[in-house]
Amino acid sequence: MNKEFFAALELLEKEKGIPKEYMLEKCEAALAAAYKKEYGNNTNVRVMIDPAKEDVRIYQQKTVVEVVENPVAEISLDDARAIRKRYNIGDIVETEVKTKNFRRLSAGAAKSVIIQGIREGERKLAQEAYESKREEIITATVNKIDYETGNVVLETGTGYATLLRSEQIPGESFTVGQRIKVYVLEVNRESRGPLVTLSRSHAGLVRRMFELEIPEITDGVVIIKNIAREAGSRTKISVYSRDEDVDPIGACIGNHGMRISGILEELDGEKIDIVKYSEVPEEYIAAALSPAQVNSVTMLAERACRVIVDEDQLSLAIGKEGQNARLAARLTGCKIDIKSE
Numbered sequence: 001m002n003k004e005f006f007a008a009l010e011l012l013e014k015e016k017g018i019p020k021e022y023m024l025e026k027c028e029a030a031l032a033a034a035y036k037k038e039y040g041n042n043t044n045v046r047v048m049i050d051p052a053k054e055d056v057r058i059y060q061q062k063t064v065v066e067v068v069e070n071p072v073a074e075i076s077l078d079d080a081r082a083i084r085k086r087y088n089i090g091d092i093v094e095t096e097v098k099t100k101n102f103r104r105l106s107a108g109a110a111k112s113v114i115i116q117g118i119r120e121g122e123r124k125l126a127q128e129a130y131e132s133k134r135e136e137i138i139t140a141t142v143n144k145i146d147y148e149t150g151n152v153v154l155e156t157g158t159g160y161a162t163l164l165r166s167e168q169i170p171g172e173s174f175t176v177g178q179r180i181k182v183y184v185l186e187v188n189r190e191s192r193g194p195l196v197t198l199s200r201s202h203a204g205l206v207r208r209m210f211e212l213e214i215p216e217i218t219d220g221v222v223i224i225k226n227i228a229r230e231a232g233s234r235t236k237i238s239v240y241s242r243d244e245d246v247d248p249i250g251a252c253i254g255n256h257g258m259r260i261s262g263i264l265e266e267l268d269g270e271k272i273d274i275v276k277y278s279e280v281p282e283e284y285i286a287a288a289l290s291p292a293q294v295n296s297v298t299m300l301a302e303r304a305c306r307v308i309v310d311e312d313q314l315s316l317a318i319g320k321e322g323q324n325a326r327l328a329a330r331l332t333g334c335k336i337d338i339k340s341e
Contacts, residue, residue: 006054018121024049031058043072059094129158130187130196137208142178167199170232172268181266201231209263216251225277228330236327240277249274288328292317304335314340
């Protein structure tokens with residue numbers, strides 16, 4: 001039986017990546033729990049697992065006392081010296097307990113602890129794998145769709161994770177087997193709650209896509225200053241170049257829009273406005289209101305301004321339901337009051 005036990009630990013380490021040392025600790029705890037289930041929680045026990053000798057032993061421990069008050073945890077000096085003459089008051093007497101004597105209930109308790117240990121080990125491995133991908137993009141495969149909640153179960157290569165409806169791009173639909181890109185937003189260190197939070201609506205998804213797809217951004221020549229996004233509808237992204245010879249907007253779009261086309265396709269046609277960042281607030285705000293043409297920008301306070309546009313540009317500057325002005329304000333961090341001539 002011992003050989004089968006250690007072979008199982010080797011298989012767990014090989015197939016699931018759970019370290020054998022970790023499982024040995026869990027098994028020791030499981031056997032101790034089984035013993036206490038059998039003989040009571042007031043008992044003392046020592047579990048010894050020797051991988052080298054493939055040996056598992058359990059020892060009942062009793063303290064040598066003058067007067068025995070708790071027979072399951074104490075032994076008299078006379079009884080102790082009947083086992084070994086060298087025992088004195090305060091010494092610990094150990095007696096081996098055969099695991100085959102455990103009742104089914106006790107064995108079941110041990111099994112539950114081991115199974116829980118395996119689950120914790122798998123969760124810990126998955127947590128470490130996701131932790132290394134925090135704020136990164138991973139490609140996942142749609143495994144299951146819950147049409148009642150709208151949540152989607154994804155196979156990520158590390159395991160299974162749920163893409164909540166609240167983290168999806170509004171209006172998008174999925175099919176089982178479809179491969180999609182998701183942003184690793186959070187990794188939960190606690191045992192409760194979802195292990196990882198994935199998102200397709202977070203602005204970080206767009207940022208990482210640009211960083212991965214645009215060589216000049218990858219190389220650090222073009223810098224993303226800020227992003228304002230309303231997922232599924234429109235995103236504004238401001239960029240600037242460290243090299244005067246490199247046009248930051250042109251670098252992001254590419255010839256005939258080739259560079260940005262892949263990003264737009266992944267985002268299901270979401271509109272993206274790329275604007276040039278400027279240290280001059282008036283210039284930055286005017287650019288952020290693109291595609292509207294701005295006549296003038298007047299700063300009223302550090303974080304407030306008035307923008308003047310032609311009458312025919314007013315609705316374009318404000319945008320449908322105020323979206324263009326709202327995104328421009330979030331992009332620049334400035335409250336924008338738009339007026340026509």
